[in-house]
Amino acid sequence: MTDMSTVSTPASSPAKAPSPLSMFEFWPGWIFYTPVVMYWIMMGLRYGDLSLPTAANPRIETGGLCGESKSSILNMAGETARRWIAPYTLVETGHNDTARAIQAMDHAGLGFPVVLKPDIGCNGTGVKLVADAGALAQALATFPRHVSLMLQRLIPYSHEVGIFYIRHPDEAHGRITSMTYKEVPLLVGDGRSTVEELLHADPRTRLVPQIYIPRLRGRLADVPAKGEALPLVFTGNHCKGAIFHDCTADVTPELEARIDAIMHDIPDFHFGRIDVKAESAAALLRGEKFEIIEINGVGSEATHIWDSRTTLRDAYAAQFMHYRETFRIGAKKRKAGWKPSGAMTMLRCWLRQRRLLASYPMND
Structure with missing residues (x-):
């Protein structure tokens, strides 16, 4: 396999030209996600806590549901996991931020070009590709003051992939439940x-x-x-225009073992999506030559649902399965003594994230 946009299909399936868009691919969010929210509420009532999934990754704020710092998750990585994460550093916007950013880059061993992105954000909002010091100064000026931004090495690989990982706390090994190839149109x-x-x-x-x-x-x-x-588009986000292809069927034991070893080195991480760039499809499936862009928690979704060939029924089945797992994992972590965030903390973090997203510039 050399092209990840070639998605595996059952041998008995007749050849069929894919539609440019699925029926629901760009529905308004409130329409598509209403059944998901209703399912979440139903599960919350069943388990007696609407915020229970936040205990699935208890060392991350809200479990990574919303408002979490990207760097705080990466900072938890041990020696094994760090080898697979693209180097990064932080800068806060404000007085003399360009000079401070360059100093932080030097300290982290980063050179241009770099990717500049909000430390708290989602869906690629505000992500910028920065080629030199002049472009860095211009990009920093587009953000509000006193906002924490990440500067990350531009990974020199072209294949961007989202890998969804689940491991129950009473299981020795986790599993990949979704894999999505992200194509830049x-x-x-x-x-x-x-x-x-x-x-x-x-x-x-x-x-x-x-x-x-x-x-x-x-x-x-x-x-x-x-x-x-x-x-x-530069960022591999569906809502920003990237094209997604379901490659879940192509997951190999070698890749699953590699991801499992990495995620075991993130303390108490049990549920989320790892966004990576790989040198090639073949290398990724061997569990080699890829780098992690970021690790997302409970708020991430299995992005294979945005493949244009995914049916609405299959999309909801995937959503319900994944959120059901967050409640199951959260219940086990609660039994072990971890506490969920609580509904008010969830709301406060969501409102903070919403305010920040509204203040960020358009992504590249």
């Missing part, structure tokens, strides 16, 4: 059409131009040369 110039014309001619992007146009507004009238490829 490209427009390819013909030497005649403008970026806007190419956008409206593409089978997929023409269906959701509102996702791409704000980011491309300064280039809509440009005419790319024949054969020139224009990436439409």
Whole structure:
């Protein structure tokens, strides 16, 4: 296997051209997630605590449901896990922040280019690719003051993948329950059409131009040369325009063992998604040559549901299964003496995250 966008299918399945979008892929969030919220409430009533899943990863604020610091999770990594995490450092915006950021980069052994992103955030909001000191100063100026930002080495691999991992506290080994290949959509110039014309001619992007146009507004009238490829998004987030492919069927014992060893080295981590970049599909499936971008907790989802071939029924089945597992794990951790965050803490962290997200600049 050399191309992760080639997704395994059962031998008995007839060949079928995939649709550009699934029926529900870009429904408003309140429509798609209402049944998920209702299921969460039902499970909370059953277990006697709506915040019980936050105990699934009890050393992380709210278990990683919302408002957690990305760096605080990575900071918990032991020696084994650290070898697989892309190097990073932190800077707080404010007086002389560019000089302080460069000093922090030097201390961490980071050079340009780097990825600049909020330490508290989600869905790729505010993520910037920074090429040099001048670009760093410009990017820092777009954030509000006194906000903590991560500077992380730009991983030199092209295959971005989301891997969902679950391990119950009474189990010796965890398992991968979802794997998603994240494809950056490209427009390819013909030497005649403008970026806007190419956008409206593409089978997929023409269906959701509102996702791409704000980011491309300064280039809509440009005419790319024949054969020139224009990436439409930098961050591998579905809601920002990346294309997701379900590769769960391709998970190998070697990859599962590698991820299990890494996640065992994050204390009391039992549920979440690991976002990585790999040199190649083959290397990843051997459990080799990949680096971790970030580790997400209870608030993450199994992103294979956004494959355009996933049915609505299968998407909800995956959502319900994963959140059911958070309650089961949370119940076991509660029995072991860990305490859930509580509903008010969840609400306070969600409101803080919401305020921060509204203040961040548009991502690259």
